[in-house]
Amino acid sequence: MESGSDRSGDSRRREGGSIPGANGIPAFSLSAREPSELPVLIAVPHAGRAYPGSLLERMRNPGFAALKLEDRYVDRLAEQVARETGASLLVAHAPRAMIDLNRATDDVDWDMFARGRPDNLGSYTPGMRVRSGLGLIPRRLPGLGELWKRRHEQEDLSTRIDSIHAPYHACLAETLTALRDRWGAALLIDLHSMPPLGFRGGQAAPEFVLGDRFGATCHGSLVGSCFGYFAEMRRGTAHNRPYAGGYVLERHARPDEGIHALQLEIDRSSYLDARMVEPGAGFAGIVGLLSGLVRRLAGEVADLGRLGGQPWANAAE
Numbered sequence: 001m002e003s004g005s006d007r008s009g010d011s012r013r014r015e016g017g018s019i020p021g022a023n024g025i026p027a028f029s030l031s032a033r034e035p036s037e038l039p040v041l042i043a044v045p046h047a048g049r050a051y052p053g054s055l056l057e058r059m060r061n062p063g064f065a066a067l068k069l070e071d072r073y074v075d076r077l078a079e080q081v082a083r084e085t086g087a088s089l090l091v092a093h094a095p096r097a098m099i100d101l102n103r104a105t106d107d108v109d110w111d112m113f114a115r116g117r118p119d120n121l122g123s124y125t126p127g128m129r130v131r132s133g134l135g136l137i138p139r140r141l142p143g144l145g146e147l148w149k150r151r152h153e154q155e156d157l158s159t160r161i162d163s164i165h166a167p168y169h170a171c172l173a174e175t176l177t178a179l180r181d182r183w184g185a186a187l188l189i190d191l192h193s194m195p196p197l198g199f200r201g202g203q204a205a206p207e208f209v210l211g212d213r214f215g216a217t218c219h220g221s222l223v224g225s226c227f228g229y230f231a232e233m234r235r236g237t238a239h240n241r242p243y244a245g246g247y248v249l250e251r252h253a254r255p256d257e258g259i260h261a262l263q264l265e266i267d268r269s270s271y272l273d274a275r276m277v278e279p280g281a282g283f284a285g286i287v288g289l290l291s292g293l294v295r296r297l298a299g300e301v302a303d304l305g306r307l308g309g310q311p312w313a314n315a316a317e
Helices: 053-058 062-069 074-085 154-183 220-232 247-252 283-306
Strands: 011-016 028-033 040-044 088-092 186-194 208-211 237-239 259-267
Touching: 011 154, 028 154, 040 074, 040 154, 040 283, 074 088, 074 186, 074 283, 088 154, 154 186, 154 247, 154 259, 154 283, 186 247, 186 283, 208 220, 220 237, 220 259, 220 283, 247 259, 259 283
Parallel strands: 040 088, 040 186, 186 259, 208 237
Antiparallel strands: 011 028, 028 088, 208 259
16 A cells, blocks of 8 residues: 555545546545544445546446445544544545455456356355345446447456455455554444435434344444433434444454444435535534534444443443
8 A cells, every 4th residue: 555645734645446447546445543533443334436437438327336335425424533633544536346344355256257257166145235236346326227239348346346445445454454453442333324314103204313233233232322312313224224234344343353344334325415426504504413423433343442342331330
């Protein structure tokens, strides 16, 4: 990973990976203060907008499909939150249409490829995400259908894994480990956005969905603090449904080793305009809301680190 120029104050920006066909554009960037000010890393895997011309040429409806696949401008939210709080920030610039960083490298729909499934996979069974059309390379979207004009080559997939997926996750693991080693505990907030969920049972749908893989990826005290904070702010929040967290949490969360992880989904209508294309009137408010959440969680993660992973109530017993 190469060092770049400072982004703001004492925050250092480092760039890593590369996007095939994008003339040297890095696959991701890490902004982190040295030494770290908070035991929190915000990661944004789905907001990348660096589309090579060769990728757009292969897409059936590139403008509409790209917009539907992106977590539109979540990176801009995260950048301002990191600037205000001092949290570390990892942002993918590679677009989700090229490779989905929240999927495992074997989560592949081989029917999308010219030569089909490789023989060395044996009795390969596609997972649920592949069957839904949203595997490692997305295949189709509801209301839009197939995304690609023609089949892919296996060599393209291998290149994307080596130049984007592998270095991104290596950087994520390295950063979390460094935070944990400094603070005794670390928290990953994997930040996403979602389309409005609509009304449910006569009640307004939640504005946020918090995922912890049904209790597997984060200490319960941190989850409880999140819900307490959103309740204080009078913001509707759901837990694990319909989004419990994906491969990022599965791979990187190790709460028994002091590395905790949450996925946070934000209703796009909360911070985008009515077309859900550009930042809207609610953008600044969401930045302030998330900044408050990060500050609260940072203090609690630091407490967990000092107490060897035990919350205050348990430590006193």
